[in-house]
Amino acid sequence: MSADIDLIxxxxxxxxxxxxxxxxxxxxxxxxxxILGPSGCGKTTILRTISGFLPxxxxxxxxxxxxxxxxxxNKRPTALIFQNLALFPLMxxxxxxxxxxxxxxxxxxERRAKADDLLKLVALPGIGDKKVxxxxxxxxxxxxxxxxxxxxxQVLLLDEPLSALDLRLRQLMRAELRAIQKRVGVTFVxxxxxxxxxxxxxxxxxxxxxxxxxxIGDGPTIYDRPATPFVAAFVGExxxxxxxxxxxxxxxxxxxxxxxxxxxxxxxxxxxxEAATLFVRPERLRPAPEGFAARVESTAFEGHLTHVSLIxxxxxxxxxxxxxxxxxxxLTPGATVxxxxxxxxxxxxxQAAP
Amino acid sequence: MIPRAxxxxxxLAFFTFLFGPLLVMGVSAFNTPxxxxxxxxxxxxxxxxxxxFEDDSLMYGLRNSLxxxxxxxxxxxxxxxxxxxxxxxxxxxxxxxYYLVVVAPVLTPGVIIGISTVIFWKDVTAWTGxxxxxxxxxxxxxxxxxxxxxxxxxxxxxxxxxxxxxxxEAALDLGASRTQVFFDILLPFLRPAAFSAAVIAFLSxxxxxxxxxxxxxxxxxxxxxxxxxxxxxMTPAISALAVLIVAITIVAAGAYEIANARRRQPRVE
Amino acid sequence: xxxxIDFILLGPPAIALVFWLASMIERRRxxxxxxxxxxxxxxxxxxxxxxxxxxxxLALIVWPQLYMVEYSFHPKLPPxxxxxPKDYYTLANYRYFLFGSPDDTSHWNDTHxxxxxxxxGVSVIITILNFAVCYPLAYFMAQVARPGxxxxxxxxxxxxxxxxxxxxxxxxxxxxxxGGVLNAALIGAGLIHEPIDFIGDDVALYAGLTYAYVxxxxxxxxxxxxxxxxxQIEAARDLGAPWWRIHLxxxxxHAKPGIAxxxxxxxxxxxxxxxxxxxxxxxxxxxxTPIVYDRFFQAFNWPQGAAYALVLLAACMAFVTLIMRLFKxxxxxxxx
Numbered sequence: 001m002s003a004d005i006d007l008i009x010x011x012x013x014x015x016x017x018x019x020x021x022x023x024x025x026x027x028x029x030x031x032x033x034x035i036l037g038p039s040g041c042g043k044t045t046i047l048r049t050i051s052g053f054l055p056x057x058x059x060x061x062x063x064x065x066x067x068x069x070x071x072x073x074n075k076r077p078t079a080l081i082f083q084n085l086a087l088f089p090l091m092x093x094x095x096x097x098x099x100x101x102x103x104x105x106x107x108x109x110e111r112r113a114k115a116d117d118l119l120k121l122v123a124l125p126g127i128g129d130k131k132v133x134x135x136x137x138x139x140x141x142x143x144x145x146x147x148x149x150x151x152x153x154q155v156l157l158l159d160e161p162l163s164a165l166d167l168r169l170r171q172l173m174r175a176e177l178r179a180i181q182k183r184v185g186v187t188f189v190x191x192x193x194x195x196x197x198x199x200x201x202x203x204x205x206x207x208x209x210x211x212x213x214x215x216i217g218d219g220p221t222i223y224d225r226p227a228t229p230f231v232a233a234f235v236g237e238x239x240x241x242x243x244x245x246x247x248x249x250x251x252x253x254x255x256x257x258x259x260x261x262x263x264x265x266x267x268x269x270x271x272x273x274e275a276a277t278l279f280v281r282p283e284r285l286r287p288a289p290e291g292f293a294a295r296v297e298s299t300a301f302e303g304h305l306t307h308v309s310l311i312x313x314x315x316x317x318x319x320x321x322x323x324x325x326x327x328x329x330x331l332t333p334g335a336t337v338x339x340x341x342x343x344x345x346x347x348x349x350x351q352a353a354p
Numbered sequence: 355m356i357p358r359a360x361x362x363x364x365x366l367a368f369f370t371f372l373f374g375p376l377l378v379m380g381v382s383a384f385n386t387p388x389x390x391x392x393x394x395x396x397x398x399x400x401x402x403x404x405x406x407f408e409d410d411s412l413m414y415g416l417r418n419s420l421x422x423x424x425x426x427x428x429x430x431x432x433x434x435x436x437x438x439x440x441x442x443x444x445x446x447x448x449x450x451x452y453y454l455v456v457v458a459p460v461l462t463p464g465v466i467i468g469i470s471t472v473i474f475w476k477d478v479t480a481w482t483g484x485x486x487x488x489x490x491x492x493x494x495x496x497x498x499x500x501x502x503x504x505x506x507x508x509x510x511x512x513x514x515x516x517x518x519x520x521x522x523e524a525a526l527d528l529g530a531s532r533t534q535v536f537f538d539i540l541l542p543f544l545r546p547a548a549f550s551a552a553v554i555a556f557l558s559x560x561x562x563x564x565x566x567x568x569x570x571x572x573x574x575x576x577x578x579x580x581x582x583x584x585x586x587x588m589t590p591a592i593s594a595l596a597v598l599i600v601a602i603t604i605v606a607a608g609a610y611e612i613a614n615a616r617r618r619q620p621r622v623e
Numbered sequence: 624x625x626x627x628i629d630f631i632l633l634g635p636p637a638i639a640l641v642f643w644l645a646s647m648i649e650r651r652r653x654x655x656x657x658x659x660x661x662x663x664x665x666x667x668x669x670x671x672x673x674x675x676x677x678x679x680x681l682a683l684i685v686w687p688q689l690y691m692v693e694y695s696f697h698p699k700l701p702p703x704x705x706x707x708p709k710d711y712y713t714l715a716n717y718r719y720f721l722f723g724s725p726d727d728t729s730h731w732n733d734t735h736x737x738x739x740x741x742x743x744g745v746s747v748i749i750t751i752l753n754f755a756v757c758y759p760l761a762y763f764m765a766q767v768a769r770p771g772x773x774x775x776x777x778x779x780x781x782x783x784x785x786x787x788x789x790x791x792x793x794x795x796x797x798x799x800x801x802g803g804v805l806n807a808a809l810i811g812a813g814l815i816h817e818p819i820d821f822i823g824d825d826v827a828l829y830a831g832l833t834y835a836y837v838x839x840x841x842x843x844x845x846x847x848x849x850x851x852x853x854x855q856i857e858a859a860r861d862l863g864a865p866w867w868r869i870h871l872x873x874x875x876x877h878a879k880p881g882i883a884x885x886x887x888x889x890x891x892x893x894x895x896x897x898x899x900x901x902x903x904x905x906x907x908x909x910x911x912t913p914i915v916y917d918r919f920f921q922a923f924n925w926p927q928g929a930a931y932a933l934v935l936l937a938a939c940m941a942f943v944t945l946i947m948r949l950f951k952x953x954x955x956x957x958x959x
Contacts, residue, residue, distance in 0.1 A: 372834075458688075
């Protein structure tokens with residue numbers, strides 16, 4: 001059973017500091033939804049408000065259609081996975097998992113059975129009697145998830161759960177979490193500052209910055225059609241070139257830049273004469289005779305990609321990432337190369353307000 | 355840094371100073387003269403130990419001391435726990451004053467606590483018609499608890515410093531009520547502190563004299579009986595008592611060491 | 624009932640209430656999201672906390688002390704006459720302490736004043752002596768010795784203190800008595816011919832008092848020294864400082880809270896000592912606390928006893944404040 005979440009004009013203030021500013025969006029039941037943003041953007045604050053630990057300054061939170069005002073964290077249909085996991089060190093693994101059932105008055109035998117079932121669900125069968133201190137990082141993660149699932153929440157909230165794990169474990173857990181979510185069908189609200197995680201695991205992502213939601217969409221939308229310069233720059237690597245719009249036609253915008261006239265998709269309903277920035281991903285740039293001139297600073301081989309640092313125009317730094325199919329032999333430091341891209345692959349956005 | 359010989363000499367002198375008097379008294383417990391004497395040794399006897407158990411007054415005082423100790427321990431642990439929890443939550447501006455109030459008993463001479471307890475409760479029991487409550491036993495328990503609870507509070511506070519509050523949030527999130535969080539999460543965490551607080555409280559109460567001697571009124575505890583003995587007439591039975599206590603202590607300490615060593619063993623591998 | 628008593632009884636709870644209201648106002652004004660006291664603890668536990676702390680702080684700490692202060696300003700009256708028409712406020716009890724009589728201020732109360740100042744003076748000396756004796760061992764245990772050694776030393780230290788102070792004082796009596804070991808040894812060694820009256824000369828008392836509170840000084844000192852990062856000492860040595868400079872400039876300043884803590888407690892216990900003077904005191908011994916005891920149980924003048932007790936309390940408070948100023952330490956650092 002999963003519930004949808006509705007945030008309505010949510011504002012959360014700490015004294016004079018506004019952590020979350022008039023945020024409204026809906027999360028569908030059964031969805032894997034991520035909130036992505038840098039530290040201090042307000043994502044943790046929203047999570048604590050949904051879970052009931054932080055009452056909003058104004059606005060409302062509805063879960064499954066019910067208004068959660070005045071409802072404490074122990075009465076909400078949500079379960080929270082803390083960043084430090086907060087497993088109970090004095091209880092065994094099985095007791096940890098079954099704790100939510102214990103406070104609901106479920107009998108000991110039934111509790112133990114449920115705990116064992118959940119351990120199988122998170123691929124840790126039979127470790128019920130171990131102490132928390134004996135577990136590895138990844139195992140503790142899964143026990144925390146099992147503990148939360150034991151109370152059959154309608155919404156599972158995850159607070160940067162993978163940040164303490166090493167790279168390989170993180171990648172393993174990404175797939176695990178996604179699989180568990182699909183199996184159980186509960187709404188997941190996942191917050192992270194790692195856009196790789198957000199993109200690989202989620203159905204939809206909300207990108208936040210300074211307490212404001214910049215864009216909500218699925219992975220490809222956020223990546224290929226960023227709505228604001230912040231999203232364009234924060235999600236993945238991006239090259240941004242500032243300039244002035246000279247022409248708008250058929251959904252494309254021409255902008256005049258230090259590198260000459262560049263063309264990209266009009267991503268913001270621009271008008272001629274506006275100050276705008278053109279964004280094009282490094283992997284979309286390639287050597288092209290018709291493109292603008294740039295000087296090679298350095299190259300970095302990273303396995304499947306080679307990153308080329310370029311200086312173009314009046315000292316503007318760009319990155320071009322070439323796959324193995326394109327020869328990078330001529331791209332030695334100091335060499336000049338003409339760089340181009342398809343207009344479809346670039347997006348022009350209104351310049352961010354200073 | 356400092357020459358070994360000097361250090362050795364200092365340690366020897368220090369522990370001679372510390373144990374010397376005890377040794378002397380210990381010897382006198384086995385010596386025959388009826389006034390405690392360690393030298394010269396006139397004869398070996400165990401009589402004084404037997405006399406100890408025949409001493410009704412002493413036994414009565416012992417029983418009282420044990421009873422009072424248990425009660426004071428229970429009360430002090432409860433007060434200390436409450437005091438420590440309130441300390442972590444008290445209004446920031448009030449914290450200084452609150453701390454002063456609950457720690458003041460530690461820095462107040464025991465006699466003053468005894469005196470003030472007697473004076474205050476004498477009149478209070480008179481006004482509220484609870485006269486029967488005004489007994490040495492009652493007053494001693496109250497008087498001792500006032501400062502022993504402060505010791506307990508400090509022990510709990512020190513343990514609370516390492517408390518991870520996110521566990522409380524996790525428990526709440528899983529549906530526990532505040533009361534359940536208190537009993538399931540907080541108290542288990544505080545158990546070691548509660549245990550040491552209880553032990554320290556009992557021992558502090560058992561050996562207390564300054565406060566007790568005022569608060570006990572006409573009643574007796576072990577320490578007040580002993581004090582009375584010294585004034586009336588000392589016999590080596592008192593030395594015998596000391597020897598017994600030290601012996602029990604050494605045995606208990608030895609057992610504790612052994613138990614700890616056994617627990618420590620497996621981790622070393 | 625008497626107005627002062629009402630003030631004493633209602634004042635502290637009123638102050639507590641004022642703070643509570645202030646905290647509620649501040650919370651509301653800052654728009655903070657933190658739950659209030661009752662929400663944070665749940666009903667049952669909140670009740671427990673309030674009742675326990677309330678009873679302890681008020682009935683066991685604040686009220687008795689304030690009541691004793693008030694009591695000391697009354698004359699000696701039978702219980703039924705208290706607060707009646709024959710009752711009045713007076714400084715007679717304090718005058719007795721200073722002048723030996725409730726009204727006549729012509730002569731000083733030499734005996735009691737002498738005892739008071741002797742007690743204070745000797746307690747200060749004993750505190751300093753105590754510190755000097757304990758410091759080397761505390762330092763050794765905290766910085767030099769290995770953990771196993773420390774534990775064993777700790778146990779050795781604690782054993783004598785399992786005996787209550789009466790028995791410990793008693794041991795000293797056996798040691799210092801005219802027929803005791805010390806005298807026997809001195810006579811046997813030919814140093815003296817007649818036994819020295821250690822007890823009558825107060826030597827036994829002072830030695831006993833120094834002995835009694837070694838553990839009290841040892842623990843705070845050890846804790847404070849233990850928290851000192853060994854690297855700092857190494858660094859000082861590396862820079863060429865001789866050992867006494869290291870102690871003076873690096874170790875002692877760090878140990879200040881521990882020293883303040885130990886010194887305060889030792890002084891307080893010394894000045895307020897009752898057992899040791901009782902057991903080890905001779906007929907001429909003048910120690911202040913037994914005099915307080917006598918006011919109660921020999922002169923049966925309780926208000927006077929209260930006044931004397933307050934004089935002692937004032938002396939201890941003065942000492943604590945002096946230490947706090949001198950060492951620049953706050954109250955929270957003193958309490959263990």
